[in-house]
Amino acid sequence: MNIVIDAFGGDNAPLEVIKGSIKAHNDFGVGITLVGDENKIKECAQSNSLDISQLKIKHADSVIEICDDPRQILKEKKDCSMAVGMKMLADGEGDAFVSAGSTGAIVCGALFIVKSLDKKLVKRPALATVLPTAGKPTMLLDSGANLDCKPETLVQFGVMGSAYMQKIMNVDKPRVALANIGAEESKGRDLDKAAYKLLETAPVNFVGNIEARQLPLGDCDVCVADGFSGNLMLKLYEGMGIFFSNELKGIFKKNVKTKLAAAMVMKNIKDFKKKVDYSEYGGAPLLGTAKPVIKAHGSSDAKAFYNAIRQAKLFTETKVIDTMTQALSQIKQEQAE
Amino acid sequence: MNIVIDAFGGDNAPLEVIKGSIKAHNDFGVGITLVGDENKIKECAQSNSLDISQLKIKHADSVIEICDDPRQILKEKKDCSMAVGMKMLADGEGDAFVSAGSTGAIVCGALFIVKSLDKKLVKRPALATVLPTAGKPTMLLDSGANLDCKPETLVQFGVMGSAYMQKIMNVDKPRVALANIGAEESKGRDLDKAAYKLLETAPVNFVGNIEARQLPLGDCDVCVADGFSGNLMLKLYEGMGIFFSNELKGIFKKNVKTKLAAAMVMKNIKDFKKKVDYSEYGGAPLLGTAKPVIKAHGSSDAKAFYNAIRQAKLFTETKVIDTMTQALSQIKQEQAE
Numbered sequence: 001m002n003i004v005i006d007a008f009g010g011d012n013a014p015l016e017v018i019k020g021s022i023k024a025h026n027d028f029g030v031g032i033t034l035v036g037d038e039n040k041i042k043e044c045a046q047s048n049s050l051d052i053s054q055l056k057i058k059h060a061d062s063v064i065e066i067c068d069d070p071r072q073i074l075k076e077k078k079d080c081s082m083a084v085g086m087k088m089l090a091d092g093e094g095d096a097f098v099s100a101g102s103t104g105a106i107v108c109g110a111l112f113i114v115k116s117l118d119k120k121l122v123k124r125p126a127l128a129t130v131l132p133t134a135g136k137p138t139m140l141l142d143s144g145a146n147l148d149c150k151p152e153t154l155v156q157f158g159v160m161g162s163a164y165m166q167k168i169m170n171v172d173k174p175r176v177a178l179a180n181i182g183a184e185e186s187k188g189r190d191l192d193k194a195a196y197k198l199l200e201t202a203p204v205n206f207v208g209n210i211e212a213r214q215l216p217l218g219d220c221d222v223c224v225a226d227g228f229s230g231n232l233m234l235k236l237y238e239g240m241g242i243f244f245s246n247e248l249k250g251i252f253k254k255n256v257k258t259k260l261a262a263a264m265v266m267k268n269i270k271d272f273k274k275k276v277d278y279s280e281y282g283g284a285p286l287l288g289t290a291k292p293v294i295k296a297h298g299s300s301d302a303k304a305f306y307n308a309i310r311q312a313k314l315f316t317e318t319k320v321i322d323t324m325t326q327a328l329s330q331i332k333q334e335q336a337e
Numbered sequence: 338m339n340i341v342i343d344a345f346g347g348d349n350a351p352l353e354v355i356k357g358s359i360k361a362h363n364d365f366g367v368g369i370t371l372v373g374d375e376n377k378i379k380e381c382a383q384s385n386s387l388d389i390s391q392l393k394i395k396h397a398d399s400v401i402e403i404c405d406d407p408r409q410i411l412k413e414k415k416d417c418s419m420a421v422g423m424k425m426l427a428d429g430e431g432d433a434f435v436s437a438g439s440t441g442a443i444v445c446g447a448l449f450i451v452k453s454l455d456k457k458l459v460k461r462p463a464l465a466t467v468l469p470t471a472g473k474p475t476m477l478l479d480s481g482a483n484l485d486c487k488p489e490t491l492v493q494f495g496v497m498g499s500a501y502m503q504k505i506m507n508v509d510k511p512r513v514a515l516a517n518i519g520a521e522e523s524k525g526r527d528l529d530k531a532a533y534k535l536l537e538t539a540p541v542n543f544v545g546n547i548e549a550r551q552l553p554l555g556d557c558d559v560c561v562a563d564g565f566s567g568n569l570m571l572k573l574y575e576g577m578g579i580f581f582s583n584e585l586k587g588i589f590k591k592n593v594k595t596k597l598a599a600a601m602v603m604k605n606i607k608d609f610k611k612k613v614d615y616s617e618y619g620g621a622p623l624l625g626t627a628k629p630v631i632k633a634h635g636s637s638d639a640k641a642f643y644n645a646i647r648q649a650k651l652f653t654e655t656k657v658i659d660t661m662t663q664a665l666s667q668i669k670q671e672q673a674e
Contacts, residue, residue, distance in 0.1 A: 231549075232562075236550065236552060268588040
């Protein structure tokens with residue numbers, strides 16, 4: 001197995017990418033190809049005394065920036081590390097791809113370079129994010145790749161998310177829910193009402209609508225949403241985390257007494273932080289692509305890259321894309337009948 | 338001034354409604370009419386030794402339940418406390434209305450009984466919620482009354498929210514932002530892109546798009562969203578609050594040492610809780626109605642009703658509805674030119 005890594009994606013590239021890749025190679029025994037400026041990668045490894053002799057390097061001249069137009073990856077920036085890495089997947093030179101670069105560019109590249117698992121079954125890939133909750137982690141999809149969705153698209157999200165949670169996250173019969181403004185079937189926009197009906201007969205464990213209040217409480221395993229709603233929820237999730245974390249810090253830093261109190265609960269706070277730490281789950285997989293593509297968080301450190309590579313390995317060896325394809329074909333056939 | 342209160346709306350009716358109303362009458366010197374079953378109101382007051390001699394009572398036979406179809410308020414449940422209270426407003430027998438009953442029924446009643454401030458200017462009222470943030474509170478609208486919006490509707494939300502925050506919450510030049518998936522003008526669905534353009538020339542201090550991550554950090558004073566997105570954000574806000582609050586309780590209750598730590602920061606935690614306590618802000622005003630209508634939280638206690646009545650008084654005496662009407666007329670004229 002050869003996992004292709006964008007060595008120049010994210011805020012901490014290439015050092016943290018290299019560190020995470022070395023550890024993942026040693027622990028998991030997977031082949032790893034770092035994509036990016038060969039000299040820079042070697043210099044970075046040398047100046048940090050990192051042995052990259054076991055990793056392959058695929059040279060790429062440039063890097064796509066967050067501020068670039070995502071579509072540039074297809075034309076002006078064809079030689080950027082992200083585009084070159086995805087091209088390797090498309091050409092059969094790699095089994096999975098990981099990047100912490102621009103989300104827009106990854107979605108664009110996944111769509112036009114890696115392409116769909118089957119264009120008749122999935123038109124565009126979905127970005128799936130695993131969120132910490134009071135219970136087990138929940139997958140939210142789409143979290144930003146498809147702003148305008150049809151009912152059929154939402155059903156595809158449910159089917160793909162369910163397969164992923166079952167095979168990669170070991171959730172038995174994942175509870176698939178539709179993000180909506182109320183629990184009743186009659187709630188929501190025309191899109192949501194139609195998607196509800198289709199999800200009822202889809203080959204998933206559909207548990208109905210979920211109000212956003214219940215999401216952090218862990219009331220479902222897969223939360224289906226259009227990409228606009230999903231992105232708002234994902235980012236609000238992050239923002240609320242920052243808000244509460246800052247307020248808590250403020251409370252504990254107030255005076256000598258509160259600082260002492262902080263020291264007394266520090267271990268428990270750290271346990272909680274670990275529980276809500278996205279880097280534990282790897283990255284956000286794109287679902288619906290022909291081969292596994294994983295978007296690591298922009299601020300990923302070595303541990304996050306390490307976990308994203310473990311996730312890419314699982315994504316490949318569990319053949320979850322085949323499972324998704326089968327389930328999606330089944331729906332397609334039933335619709336035709 | 339006569340403020341009409343639904344005595345049978347919410348989980349703690351009628352006792353907490355009566356308590357909040359007595360205190361509000363004494364402190365603010367406003368006339369108050371309690372709407373609901375006269376005998377039950379009198380019995381409740383008597384058995385709790387509450388003097389309601391200064392309050393008026395308007396008898397209503399029934400109550401609309403959360404589970405009833407909201408539209409029943411117009412036909413089968415015409416005699417419920419909520420419908421009777423709103424009818425008083427429409428007939429000029431009251432100046433503002435407060436209820437902690439079903440949101441759907443209040444929106445429906447506001448639309449068909451109280452009616453629009455001007456049908457040519459606003460087709461349907463918006464539900465506006467004031468959210469606590471790291472900075473000053475932010476108004477989120479629409480938070481669930483209008484699922485399908487046009488660009489013009491979003492602009493109306495911005496104009497009405499801005500007038501409200503300025504006149505009632507004393508915010509100078511409220512920063513109006515559009516909830517979106519990115520900061521750039523080009524981001525979002527067709528709806529969002531069109532609304533962005535219109536907001537740029539609207540008579541408000543438009544500060545551009547806001548990502549949901551920034552909302553709890555207090556980066557705007559008015560956050561404009563379609564009712565579907567707004568409702569998801571509002572409820573996720575609540576859910577994240579419950580999630581963190583429960584986790585924090587769990588941390589502090591772990592053992593003797595953590596319990597001691599909890600005691601040491603209790604005052605500071607309480608200060609924070611007060612800061613994020615919705616009942617401090619009263620209720621969620623409906624904006625776009627001919628007269629002030631306020632939806633109090635379903636679990637409102639006497640303090641929340643007291644604050645909602647103060648808010649209703651301000652809503653009336655600041656004549657903010659006139660301000661909204663003027664601003665909306667201005668937009669309408671500019672569009673016609």
